[in-house]
Amino acid sequence: MGSGQVTSSVPSGPSEFQGKHVTVAGLGVSGLPAAKALHARGAIVTAVNDGDDARAREQAAELEALGITVRLGDGATLPEGTELIVTAPGWQPDKPLFLAAERAGVPVWGDVELAWRLRGPDAAPWLAVTGTNGKTTTVQMLASILKAAGLRTAAVGNIGVSLLDAVLGDEKYDVLAVELSSYQLHWAPSLRAYSGVVLNLAPDHLDWHGSMDAYAADKGRIYEGNKVACVYNVADPRTEDLVREADVEEGCRAVGFTLQAPAVSQLGVVDGILVDRAFVENRQKNAQELAEVSDVDPPAPHNIANALAAAALARSFGVPAQAVRDGLRAFTPDAHRIAHVADVDGVAYVDDSKATNTHAAEASLAAYEPIVWIAGGLAKGAEFDELVANSAKRLRGVVLIGADRALVREALARHAPEVPVVDLDRTDTGAMLQAVTEAKRLARPGDTVLLAPACASMDMFTNYNQRGDAFAAAVRELGA
Template sequence: MSVDLSALGRETSWEGVRAAVGGLGVSGFAAADTLQHLGADVIAFDDGDSDALREKATLLEILGVDVRLGPGSTDTFPEGIDLFVTSPGWAPSTPMLAEAAARAVPVWGEVELAWRLRGEGGAPWLTVTGTNGKTTTVQMLESILRAQGLNALAVGNVGTPVLEAVMNPEPFDVLAVELSSYQLHWSQSISARASTVLNLAPDHIDWHGGLDAYTADKGRIYHNTQVACVYNVEDPVTERLVEEADVIEGCRAIGFTLGIPAPGMIGLVDDAIADRAFIAGRASSAAELGSVHDIGLDAHGDRDRVPPPHMVANALAAAALARAHGVEPRAVRDGLRAFTPDAHRIADAGDVGGVHFVDDSKATNPHAAQASLRGVEHAVWIAGGLAKGATFDELVLSVRDRLRGVVLIGADRALIAEALRRHAPDVPVVEVDSGETDPMDRVVEVAASLAREGDTVLLAPGCASMDQFANYAARGDSFVAAVRRLRDRS
């Protein structure tokens, strides 16, 4: 007997539903826990067998979940499955997901499950995706919403699972939801109050199977949006995605721009953040929402500091989403002032001998590295790691006049070295082979030797970190520690 999944919610019993959960990462664990709590018969799979996974498995088994860990655990598709909830990292080509499709078993992501469980009157979602800047934008948005006095939380790909927030006994007023292309691929019914694609550049192409598929999955965020589809005026593909989206009647297209805004946009007039989208007289006037100098003011306390362009763009997108939700201008200003950037995102690592060191280890693809490099006048660039199929010619072409020198690390450093030879042959390049140890002391020493007084040594690798480090945070921590040791020796 088939199960009518559309009739199920958080207030109904899921007894009799046989659900499979693929992957026991943060979102997979939340899905298995929630489905078991609702009364479903749950089987959870993960090919890994680490101590952390075994600990999660023990907790779930105590609750009654059938957990299967280790190599080979996903080889056999169980019979009688009514719903498969997949973790974001599982590509559509994963054999178990292909088998689910062949058997016509519905496949949802954890985010799709969360949306279906939010129920009538649940907290509205303001959703954010893009190749870069997602986490920063939802954190800015959370800060703005809280400055309005709302009980708001940044969730999703930012850390807290959406499902956990939706099932929280104390309901939120609104959720700022970061969504990856992986999560969007498995989402069908989300209807955000306002949504945005911040930017688009090639990333995760191997997972999606091509740039067109990646772009289409990003564009899914606009479908069924209720109030405002926010797009990047400087990135025409984002506007095209809005034009192609099937939205709720009355939903508006709202642009954000680093230039002077036209009616229907939020942008800049000199240093002022100007709203010509959400005011009655937008045809001839604008509302001031603050200044670019307000962005992260509490974290830095320097009103003369001008944040890099991509950080300003993130703030404009956050402001547009907040205004679509009815937030007042003063809350935009106060929220941007209260915002503190994450560690490893354009973080100050200190000065040594008149050279400024910046940790942007979170720049894990060429588009993010390009944005970071455009924020400095002269840089010694530290780059390399796992390229994930990316290319670097466009990046090098766009920033070569800013490069004082380049220090390359990691498994795919040759890809960047080749792009530099083609497009910036006069820029000094040093490759550091790590051998068996952390390369950062040597990397920082070489970078400092290439820099001149007033330059910036910028760790913006443009690559993932797992070839040499546990994650981008470990890479950034290593860099900051190496800068500290260099300063102590100087």
């Protein structure tokens, strides 16, 4: 962990943008508030957007009514005179607009960078969370813990609540629980969190980042300039490597979390108790009990890891142990995240439709045994050999659905040839009822039928929520 003195970005007032030609790239959740905020601060704003659909035209009309120039269907050309680009996080770095900006020496910020620079002099510090999986759950747990400590807070960022809205709104916060994607971190060069965590790293969004190293480096940006703690996953050494590479404020510490008994400067688990050996007096000899494993809902291994990460960030902010326990007890997970749907004839049915990549699915599969696994969908370039090899011993049977199910089937043939597989050659939404029916046939009392697809849902469903709802509806029909 580097030890250079890093100063936070000086909050910007209206004067920084007065008369400045700013291009906002992409409308939507981040583009609309960015364009409005810049316009309100005197910038000459041009908003550009690739799409020209009804939603984009509606948003364009809203901006044009304010006097903002909007170009729909043309997100590739750099508007003349542009001095700064503020981009939606999903726009890839190799887009022609950004290549043109690089040639012209025009800086590119994301909405997170803009929010960071616009925050006021008494702005709430940020406790920041990233990782391949578990970000939203961890941020929600963190916000619940902070609220239990009596702090004014909100879960914001990639979680759906705009950081710009949080920073510029009338409500005053003591601290913010901030979820950040790799996309957002890529475009946030001056962000300096109070404390940050990388929960885990697994191949994801490599088409956007170009390589695993580039993806990891963008995740690692969350540690730059941390003030109190860089929190890492002991079970994932790559996260600790990112801490070592970070340039942080003097006195910032590396703090690990583990599902095992914690070493000094770690949080971990001892005899079913979550304990802290990082934020205690005389941590060489002492540990602080925080909560019981049973206080975590659900108490699956990867969710306990999320709870420990949230607790570490909260403790770095001075939150007492009792608030960690109370916050975890008060936390209710979102739908479609290892959610128990029902028990039918002695078999548990669990919906983890949110497991849209192999890393998330492997964590979900590790929580149960024996399992009838429902998997498949859009693979997004993923490979399934490691997932299947690591989970094979837990599998009673597998039901495959979706466009890329053959990739999963081939991995099963290589690493779990003895496991019975039902391959459903259909991609209509009604396939889920047949999948659940086939899973029931394979399952025995005491088993878990687990929807953890390891794939995206858009080949058959609008999103993972609709896929999970279809699974739950099929289970209810089964038990009717």
